[in-house]
Amino acid sequence: MDLGSINPILLVASIMVSATPILLAAIGEMVVEKSGVLNLGVEGMMITGAVVGFAVAVNTGSPVLGFAAAALASAVLSLSFGVLTQVFLSNQVATGLGLTLVGLGLSALIGKPYEGMKSPTLPKLDIPLLGDLPVLGRMLFSHDIMVYLSLALVAAVWAFLKFTRAGLILRAVGESHDAAHALGYKVVRIRLMAIFFGGACAGLGGAYLSLVRVPQWTEGMTAGAGWIALAIVVFASWRAGRVLIGAYLFGGVTVLQLNLQAAGARVPVELLSTSPYLITILVLVLISARGIHGAPACLGRPFHASS
Amino acid sequence: MADPLLRLRGLTKAYPGVIANDDVSFDIGTGEIHALLGENGAGKSTLVKMIYGLVAPDRGEMRMNGAPFAPPRPSAARSAGVAMVFQHFSLFDALDVAENVALGMEDPPKPRDLARQIREVSENYGLPLDPSRLVGTLSAGERQRVEIIRCLLQDPRLLIMDEPTSVLTPQEVEILFETLRKLKSEGTSILYISHKLEEIRSLCDTATILRLGKKVDTCTPAEKSARELAEMMVGASFATPEARAHDPGAVILSVSNLSLPAPGAFGTPLRDITFELRAGEVLGLGGVAGNGQDELLAALSGERLAPAGTIRLDGQDISRANPVARRDAGLLSAPEERLGHAAAPNMSLIENGVLTAARREGLVSNGLISWPKARAFAEKVIAQFDVRTPGPGTAARALSGGNLQKFVIGREILQRPRVLVVNQPTWGVDAAAAAAIRQALLDLAAEGAAILCISQDLDELMQISDRFGALNEGRLSTIHPVAGLSIEKIGLMMGGAHDMEVAHVAE
Numbered sequence: 001m002d003l004g005s006i007n008p009i010l011l012v013a014s015i016m017v018s019a020t021p022i023l024l025a026a027i028g029e030m031v032v033e034k035s036g037v038l039n040l041g042v043e044g045m046m047i048t049g050a051v052v053g054f055a056v057a058v059n060t061g062s063p064v065l066g067f068a069a070a071a072l073a074s075a076v077l078s079l080s081f082g083v084l085t086q087v088f089l090s091n092q093v094a095t096g097l098g099l100t101l102v103g104l105g106l107s108a109l110i111g112k113p114y115e116g117m118k119s120p121t122l123p124k125l126d127i128p129l130l131g132d133l134p135v136l137g138r139m140l141f142s143h144d145i146m147v148y149l150s151l152a153l154v155a156a157v158w159a160f161l162k163f164t165r166a167g168l169i170l171r172a173v174g175e176s177h178d179a180a181h182a183l184g185y186k187v188v189r190i191r192l193m194a195i196f197f198g199g200a201c202a203g204l205g206g207a208y209l210s211l212v213r214v215p216q217w218t219e220g221m222t223a224g225a226g227w228i229a230l231a232i233v234v235f236a237s238w239r240a241g242r243v244l245i246g247a248y249l250f251g252g253v254t255v256l257q258l259n260l261q262a263a264g265a266r267v268p269v270e271l272l273s274t275s276p277y278l279i280t281i282l283v284l285v286l287i288s289a290r291g292i293h294g295a296p297a298c299l300g301r302p303f304h305a306s307s
Numbered sequence: 308m309a310d311p312l313l314r315l316r317g318l319t320k321a322y323p324g325v326i327a328n329d330d331v332s333f334d335i336g337t338g339e340i341h342a343l344l345g346e347n348g349a350g351k352s353t354l355v356k357m358i359y360g361l362v363a364p365d366r367g368e369m370r371m372n373g374a375p376f377a378p379p380r381p382s383a384a385r386s387a388g389v390a391m392v393f394q395h396f397s398l399f400d401a402l403d404v405a406e407n408v409a410l411g412m413e414d415p416p417k418p419r420d421l422a423r424q425i426r427e428v429s430e431n432y433g434l435p436l437d438p439s440r441l442v443g444t445l446s447a448g449e450r451q452r453v454e455i456i457r458c459l460l461q462d463p464r465l466l467i468m469d470e471p472t473s474v475l476t477p478q479e480v481e482i483l484f485e486t487l488r489k490l491k492s493e494g495t496s497i498l499y500i501s502h503k504l505e506e507i508r509s510l511c512d513t514a515t516i517l518r519l520g521k522k523v524d525t526c527t528p529a530e531k532s533a534r535e536l537a538e539m540m541v542g543a544s545f546a547t548p549e550a551r552a553h554d555p556g557a558v559i560l561s562v563s564n565l566s567l568p569a570p571g572a573f574g575t576p577l578r579d580i581t582f583e584l585r586a587g588e589v590l591g592l593g594g595v596a597g598n599g600q601d602e603l604l605a606a607l608s609g610e611r612l613a614p615a616g617t618i619r620l621d622g623q624d625i626s627r628a629n630p631v632a633r634r635d636a637g638l639l640s641a642p643e644e645r646l647g648h649a650a651a652p653n654m655s656l657i658e659n660g661v662l663t664a665a666r667r668e669g670l671v672s673n674g675l676i677s678w679p680k681a682r683a684f685a686e687k688v689i690a691q692f693d694v695r696t697p698g699p700g701t702a703a704r705a706l707s708g709g710n711l712q713k714f715v716i717g718r719e720i721l722q723r724p725r726v727l728v729v730n731q732p733t734w735g736v737d738a739a740a741a742a743a744i745r746q747a748l749l750d751l752a753a754e755g756a757a758i759l760c761i762s763q764d765l766d767e768l769m770q771i772s773d774r775f776g777a778l779n780e781g782r783l784s785t786i787h788p789v790a791g792l793s794i795e796k797i798g799l800m801m802g803g804a805h806d807m808e809v810a811h812v813a814e
Contacts, residue, residue: 172410175399182397183411184381297401
């Protein structure tokens with residue numbers, strides 16, 4: 001095998017691109033779970049975002065509009081989950097799985113006319129000074145806007161949960177909905193807002209796949225990214241910083257194994273293809289094995305304001 | 308008291324099938340400690356929820372200082388000067404003290420200022436508390452301080468306290484009463500919900516007694532005897548458990564040097580616990596909640612296996628035996644948490660009966676459940692323990708706390724245990740049902756069973772136990788005969804100061 005064919009600059013640059021969709025979906029799901037709701041429909045919301053974003057971008061010629069439409073579509077879809085589980089008290093696990101099935105089916109239907117087309121994609125940013133740095137410029141500072149937005153989102157979510165009163169209330173609702181209700185907080189409304197935000201994030205992640213990463217539409221193109229996002233939230237112990245680590249690790253191993261395959265490594269292709277999933281889970285298990293796990297105490301428990 | 312702080316007139320609230328409050332009227336004066344007395348289901352909590360804005364009354368009106376008062380939600384009640392210390396469900400274990408306090412305030416200051424204010428108030432009122440501690444690591448008394456400080460930071464005009472002393476040591480109760488008297492002298496009114504009559508007689512200026520949603524009377528509790536108050540509450544006189552001759556038999560259960568690490572981040576380790584339990588005796592174990600009660604019960608019932616050689620039943624080492632084997636050998640237990648631990652909430656009483664009685668009562672043959680026998684067993688429990696339920700097919704969660712407790716205890720007693728371990732057998736149970744449960748435990752002991760009763764109700768332990776010990780941070784104090792124990796001595800045993808005293812005497 002020829003390791004020399006792997007260009008480290010391109011490798012790092014493509015890791016950032018490949019991690020972004022999972023990062024977006026995972027940070028959104030983390031907020032949802034912090035509020036005490038387990039939404040297993042991330043995969044369905046991502047692929048809905050992917051197809052809606054693609055269709056709108058192709059028809060309008062504007063990838064930015066595509067992203068906006070994707071976020072809105074997935075958020076509305078997630079709201080159906082929210083209404084079912086929070087208002088009608090349906091089972092969160094079953095409803096979330098249903099949401100994934102609906103998303104996969106719906107996206108195949110919408111996406112049929114768009115197969116084989118190419119969409120307009122986001123331009124690479126031309127950041128003055130930083131982008132001109134010799135190695136780092138290509139590696140870190142010449143990506144499209146969504147890469148940086150996703151990183152900013154992680155920082156924003158971290159600060160929101162740690163420093164703001166709204167973030168404290170959100171955590172409190174996820175920790176004990178009965179206590180929060182007794183103090184007069186609107187548990188259902190707060191959870192619906194969290195679900196809406198999580199849906200929008202998953203939609204952005206999906207649209208990033210179909211508009212930037214690939215960029216074209218194929219049925220089932222998320223290929224389990226939503227499930228990986230869910231797993232990353234758990235293994236990251238519901239912490240924003242660790243979600244970032246998890247997403248970049250998964251993205252990193254994915255890109256690396258593709259490069260190794262291309263370089264003709266003497267390892268079975270099947271093993272290489274499974275390696276991102278295995279390594280991500282292994283590393284995050286090791287991280288979370290120490291210390292407290294920090295699952296919100298009311299995660300997945302139905303809330304009914306019985307008086 | 309010319310113009311009362313809060314005037315309630317004709318408050319009525321009905322839920323489907325039950326009238327929780329029926330035409331309730333009384334006044335709470337400024338700077339008055341007003342007791343609200345009643346059994347479970349008498350309508351105390353519904354009444355309080357209306358004052359706190361969690362529930363809207365169907366009829367009737369409230370006036371605060373003469374002006375109409377109808378808070379649509381708790382935040383409105385809080386801004387009107389009503390603060391509430393809840394019995395449960397209002398603290399967040401995974402958040403720290405300051406965050407918990409901030410969540411209960413309308414307009415909290417910056418975190419640093421808040422921490423300073425918490426320190427100030429806690430020193431002013433003699434309630435020491437560290438703002439940065441995680442609430443999950445606090446004792447029950449400290450958790451209550453968090454709630455009280457949360458209320459005090461908002462300068463309330465009316466402070467509602469829901470059963471505040473049920474989890475406190477006698478010393479902590481004294482501290483709390485000092486705080487409440489200080490608040491009263493500053494002009495704050497207090498609505499004090501309890502069913503501990505002696506407390507109410509020593510602390511409260513006025514008492515309103517509710518029974519089945521209706522007001523029975525408003526009186527001055529210091530002028531009534533505890534017996535009179537209790538009879539107004541219950542409506543009929545109830546039997547106090549009989550004292551009986553204590554004639555201990557042979558040692559049945561012996562626990563020696565039992566140590567177990569804490570089961571989780573918020574649990575308590577058991578440290579070197581040693582005691583013996585004889586046939587026909589009741590051993591009462593007191594102590595503030597969270598000092599190893601649940602862990603001791605789990606180690607005895609077999610939910611957690613103990614180190615070999617630490618637990619012996621009739622001389623047989625059962626420390627490594629599982630719960631089923633221990634039940635077969637005659638060691639039965641009833642844990643504190645009724646729903647979810649002692650009983651499965653969504654299963655019927657028949658099914659819940661099968662869950663623990665299947666083998667001892669022969670309800671299962673060849674791996675198949677005999678439903679007629681199971682039904683007969685559940686009906687027997689219901690009949691003998693006066694469990695009020697539409698029938699044995701009713702789901703456990705549909706029963707009131709007291710009735711489910713009677714079922715859970717009765718289910719174990721009817722299996723003729725050799726040793727019965729109970730935790731909080733009458734917690735949250737009204738006086739008549741509590742008396743029935745205690746009598747059943749005493750009868751069981753009289754028939755030769757050994758009973759370990761873990762409870763936080765000292766009156767109860769004094770009433771039924773032959774010997775008394777206290778748990779403190781997972782350690783067991785020396786065990787004393789109940790006769791001759793003073794409340795001060797019990798408080799010291801519960802506070803863990805007892806060992807020092809022993810060491811002192813030994814010198």
